[in-house]
Amino acid sequence: MKPGPARRDTWPVTSVADAALARAAAAGVALEAGAAPRDRARFVTELTARLRRCLAEGSGWELQLRVRALAEGNGAARLEAFVRPSGSPEPPVDDDGCTVSCPLPRPPADGIPQNGMPLPEALLSADEDTEVVLRLLDEQEQLVGLHREELERTNLGVVALHSDLEAAATAQRDLLDAERVTRAEAERARHLLTFLGDASAAITSSLSRTVILRRLSDLLVPEHADHLDVWLFDEENDDDHPRGIRDHPAAAVTAARTGRPQHAAGHPGGLPGVDDLPPSALFPHRPLLAIPLGARHPLGVLTLTCPGPRFDPDASVMLVELARRVGIALDNAGRHEQYRDTAETLQRAQLTELPSPPGMLLAARYLPATSGLNIGGDWYDAFLQPDGSLLTVIGDVTGHGLHAAVVMGQLRTALRAYAVENESPAGILTRLHGMLRHLQPDLYATAMIARFRPGEREITWASAGHPPAVVRDPDGVVRVLHAKPGVMLGIPVPYVYADHQAELPAGSTLALYTDGLVERRSQGIDPGIARLGSTLGTLTTPELEHDPEAAADALLKPLLHDSERDDDVCLLLCHLSSSADPAAPPA
Template sequence: MTAPTDVWKIASVVDAARARAAVDRIATDAGAPALERARLLSALTAWLRRCLGRGGEWELLLHVRQSAAGQTGRLEASLSPVGHCGPGPLDEAPSLTCSLPHQPAQDAPSVATSLPEALLRADEYTAAVLNLLDEQESLVRLHREELHQTNQGVLALHADLEASARAQRELLEAERTARAEAERARRLLTFLGDASAAITSSLSHTAILRRLSDMLVPDYADHLDVWLFDEEEYANHDDEHAPRVREHSAAAVAAARTGRPQHAAAHPGGLPGVDDLPPSALSPQRPLLAIPLVAQRLLGVLTLTAPGPRFDEDTSVMLVELARRVGVALDHAHRYQQSRNTAEALQRAQLTELPTPPGLLLAARYLPATWGMNIGGDWYDAFLQPDGSLLAVIGDVTGHGLHAAVVMGQLRTALRAYAVENATPGEILTRLHRMLGHLQPDLYATALIARFRPGEPEVVWASAGHPPAVVRAADGTVRVLDAKPGVMLGIPLHYVYTDHRAELPAGSSLVLYTDGLVERRGLGIDPGINRLSHALAALNTPELEQDLDAAADALLKPLLHDSERDDDVCLLLCHTVAP
């Protein structure tokens, strides 16, 4: 439903003011909010000013439109020029609307409002706008405060986030450092274990010191010196690779005097359990670390030159522990060498000075094992019987060490005692068999006895489980005396040994030996006997008769040059000549 249209002619400022007052009255009567009225009137005033500024006469059309229910309405205002006066319609075709909460009176559009009343009412609108501005300013202040508090919270949150990020970075760095330290500690422990195994696997002072140098240089030390107090006893001076110290640093002397590790450098090392000293004159540019080598006593001092500007704490702890283990290994090597020397001296004391009977040349060789405590079981002997014949003996006691050497001495003595009665080789072995089974039931032995009589072109022999003798004839042919040997001496079995005879005219050679000469692990004894036979066949009779010792060396060379010996080697070479 639409109310009649109210038209206002606008030709002057007064007309505009009255029209504005009319619109104000309609909106006020219809209950439009003050702020809506203020917006409507402000826009209308601006349009009226523009119209007056363009000149001519204008019409203000006011329409009050009612809703379908008839309770509310809408005020519509539009401006248009009258006739063709003025420059034409407004560019933006002005049209204003304002919602009315309820319907104005029917005559409201025609009721004019006096100008003074409209003027006073305009102040109400201004006051409403100012109140609204005050409210908005209050809201703005409130929001500004909230924004400030929010900004403060955001700044605090950023600070917390940065602190958390910094703490996380520190934790990551700490974890990375801990992982690196753990990995480094693992490498040091692994090296310590490997180095300890390499050092303790040897019983040679020279090998221990050489391995120590190979392991430490250049990763853990630029150079190392080993000062052993009993150096002449410990070290092999013929070995050019063995570490030597001609001048001892003050740190090494202090370590020897105090028994404590010493660190010599221009700056304190701060190493755990290590004393600090001024820089050494022998190494003024790099630090020295002198560590005592201790077992049950102080053996010497290990002096290390730092591979870089300083020694690391963890590395120094590892080096001190390694030096302790080196001291123990050196002490074990020293004790082993003492035992070996004692056993070797005892065994060599049992070896015979060879006689020089007419018609027979003798040469013997005894070579101890190159490694291990394997001295003791092998022996040779050659002596004259009362009837003028000569007995050549070769033997090997099972087992090694001092006990085997003692048993070997008992067998040698008993054999000589039984031979005084001019017993044959078989009879002597039979008696030795009974004696060994009675005195040493836990040990066995092999032996071979050969008897030479002056002027007889034969040899009588008997064997107790021993490797067979090898014979070279004057013409260079070689044969093995492979008659079935008797059982080993000491076997818990009653046994009588048999004598055997072999031709041995002048110019012939008989070789007696122990299994250490011909036996190799995994190969058996037969290939070794074949090599011995070939080496014996390669000799000639003039060589044998001119220098039997050189011939004995020539037999040993092809059999031993390619192998370390884990067993002793005995060789007894007998060569017959014309009386």
């Protein structure tokens, strides 16, 4: 049960008589709601003290009562009293810092009365509460008396056994000290294990070497190291990291050569599994700990400068284990970067160099995903057919990485082969659908094909589950090609795609794109298509015709905001020059 709305009432307090009436009202509410006598007495006593202090300060005051149901769902409530200067703003409903409060087993049936309890009744009720409290005090006094007698009898035996108890107390103190030391060691071990687990999770959650090393520094400095240095062997000859062995402490060089952790200081470290060396020439007054970073093969050395006079043995064990996990994370990151670079190189190698047909301007952009393995599935294509028409294609293969990039290449090659036979866009998609069903039953793809014929004001297009194209007319009006798309390529059902026509006069621009440009997890795809249309509408015909490449960049920038992307982005702009004669064939 959620807390119900509070019921409030306010009494002015400008004199002792007003204070008595306000006190009586508060006591009446507590009594009517069935509050326990001891709770009522404590509540009324605290409220009276508060009212006396306020009256002693002078000026005008007011008492506000509020009954609020509790969230436990058992019907219980709480009576809250606020004494404040007259005219002050009301306290918030969810304020738990009330001046005085009293628990109620239930809310008062009739709410807070407007006039409060009459003073005679309030006086009698207060006496009844006082009687209950006094009865409880009497019972406590009797119990105290009994305990006092028992204590006196016990003291006689205590005096006789005093020497034995003192010896036992000494032994107990020794045991407690030993237990305290053991608990402190266990707590420190727990803290180190918790830190190791949290640090490992933070480091292994990234596949970027830069992020891993930045997080490692944030985790270790300043609690476990005053300064750290990571020496990665594969960066030794990197132009961005022009460092040699002389730039590293001797302990790091020894750790790299032997594969064992090294401690360099003017005193023995006594660290488990760590060799001792003389002080470092680079840091003669600070202990160093150099730990090899390795996974399947040596990767580098992590060197830590001690934040204090010496390294803690338990912490050093944790640091060695953390370095081992960092080495695994760095190795995984390197393999991921190599895999990602291979997939991106393969995909970029298959992207088309755009043709330059008469009367048309083309511009394309491909942006790989900035996170994860989501690379390799998006592609665009544009090529002239034997009859002089231009075929433009945009597509997206499900799945990611090298497999998706290879399938994308197969689709691109097959599409060009089918187009040689002068198939319509729908016919090409139908044949691609059959090919993908048989050759790659575990992958699907979306695609959209648009054919431009020289001298015609219409284009023929067909879609296989792809986001709709957006058209900017010469007057700047934007429209979306909303015809129902066909199923995705490769869906395990036979399907025949249909051609559609759309008017595209000279000066118009057709935007083909993949869902990575418009789809956001928190918003869906429709708002993104609307933003794309709005942005395309802001471009002018002179901008599109003067520099279509710059127009493509201007279209992408407000849609992506240089943010992280977990999917590829493809864009293909097709602009019909406004100076072209739509009735004349190309030269």
